[in-house]
Amino acid sequence: MRHKQKIHVFLLLSVSLIVIVGVFRFTPLSSQLKANYFWLNKFENKTKFDVVVYGDSRTYRGFSPNILLENTELTGYNYGFTSAGYSNETFELIRLRVDTFTDPVILLGITPYSLTLNASENKFYHQEIKREGFEKFKRLNIDRKLSFFDRVVVEEYFKPNEELVQQDYEDDGWVASSKALLDTMSGLNSYKFIFDDNQVSDSIVNLVVQHVSEWVTIGIRVYAYRPPTMNSMVSLEDNKSGFNESFFVADFEKAGGVWINIENDGYVSYDASHLQKESAIELSRSIRKYIFE
């Protein structure tokens, strides 16, 4: 074959194969392109809501504002993100998303890690908001419409579906996550060392308390809960993080916040840390009574 012919054959074959693979490939369990839109939109969207939820991955995977507010006229959004912590800029983020003309509510998912200095760096948040120019435009306007070009994750073709986590990016900021085969170890392994040289920080706790007090003063109802997880995870965190829940709750309530006590029993985690979709739905419903009833 001559080289010119080779170029033509290459173009023809490539286009044909891309179309064939794009049409016949499996729908991914977790769409990368949808995730691209979901995360950037979370921080770029300036809409105000009646209920704003904030926390780390246990919150964004484990709580659905739409389910909390079903059968109501109210609006809500889950602003949780990976390794989210507390700093002045994230307090500002939360505050600016609350619609203060209604009866606004802020709900915080408090985990020991979220109260550490490492978490307060909010690296994931910075990674997303620093996107600019065409990349930003692409993620917000093109990516979710191009699911044809979503990446194929080879794991999904080699492993049984029960071993994989399915993630659905919902429009209320919740990532509904589920896995058929529960793994009671992986989360624990990654938390074993996470608190070495990174204990719960008094300064962060004080910052939370101070902001709660300010919010309450301007008429925002502030609630907090510790996202349910496996008991073994709670013990590990209590032993290693330096988190004293009762002290924190006392300070939080003194600032005017309402602490919601959630028992771990009855909730199912797929990786010893995050809640299964069904449990997240159950939790969202159960919290409703503390806020609205």
Place this chain on the structure above:
Amino acid sequence: MVFNSIPFLIFIALFLLFWPIFNKKNKSRWLFLTFASLFFYGWWDWRFLFLIIGSGLIDYFAGYYIPKVTWRKALLVVSLVANLGALSIFKYSMFFAESLESFFLLVFNSNVNVVESIPEFALILPVGISFYTFQSMSYTIDIYRGRLKPTLNVFHFFSFLTMFPQLVAGPIVRAKDILIQLSKKRESTDIQKWNGIKLFVFGLFQKTVLADNISEMVNKAYSLTDVSEYGFYWWIVLIGFAFQIYCDFSGYSLMARGIAKFMGYHFKMNFNHPYLSSSFKQFWSRWHISLSTWFRDYVYIPLGGSRKGVSLGLVLMMLTMLLSGLWHGAGLTFIIWGALHGVYLAIERVFRLKKINKLVYSIFVFIGVIFAWNFFRADSLIQALNISEQLFSIKGEWVFYEKFFNSLFFLVLAVLIEMIILLFRLNPQLNYRFKKVNFDVVMVVSALVSSVFLRGVESEFIYFQF
């Protein structure tokens, strides 16, 4: 603008559309190439343009006047100070300031605040500054040495300096190779076009499929501030990083060479399967070849090389490797990485280790290289030392296999590809047979389709930060 992005796709389509028109005459070719390249570069941040244009103009005028005046040495010094000064300000000011603070604290037990006095503009690292600075310096040095005649047209010079395929991450091209190619109309033949496409697609595959997928494992492993796993795990992570950085950088170089080839230009090879090296010396003649040869020609040999005795040769080699480490990054970890390679090369030279069984020594070289990569990749010296310690722990678990299945799959694929290349090298007949049945078309199509669907999560080219 990165090669594997939609803006680049639009840019290159428009560029190639107008290229045949502007390519006809020298002046229009240089002008078009310069402006297109500056647009490509300014896409990152238009403010970067001031620096590249400023330092380029200094080198152009220095080069222009060096052969004409008696104070030529002063002009060379101006060029070197301008280039190295810009590099020091934008790349090393933070490192120098922090080192100074630590020095005062350790020696005089006094707190001096240098970091805060660094102006804000100096904290921005212009993309590719180390690459174009070296390229620009080699222009004036070669003119000073009488090995190159200066170009009279400023756009001829800038079309060489800013030529977009290699501008931000090399290969570091030499003025004497490129200016001559740019000085007349070059039309690419069908074979050059086909080879250009092949190089670009294989580079794209290396970057998007291999490097980006493997990076998931490496980034997760290094994002933990503490070492949470044992020896076996960290060896796998380091092998992963070895292939990630290789596929990332080699991928970029291949794409750059592919675009140039498609336009009718030739850039020298920058990587030649370095992990198949049978000695450390060979490794450095196969890894980032354009940088290694730059340091050889402009630092090591001018200082005396191996001509001034064994001991001084070793000292100069160590100095060159330390500078190479510092070129890669402003940090102690990069300097240690360079030093480790300096030590490897010195031991190899003194004890003539190459005489050991070739296969055994090749494995030894590979282990040495990946051990050094830990310092290159680590976020801090403490992390690097912790991980180095763990590498010698004989405990091992295989549980990470579950977590990193995807990355490990592509790591195995990358290793297999290198093995197949080795097989082809050892067996030239095989190469001939595959060429006969147009197997290259199948390979390129597969690589492109894989790049579309099997790509990893997008990450920036590692070498952009240098």
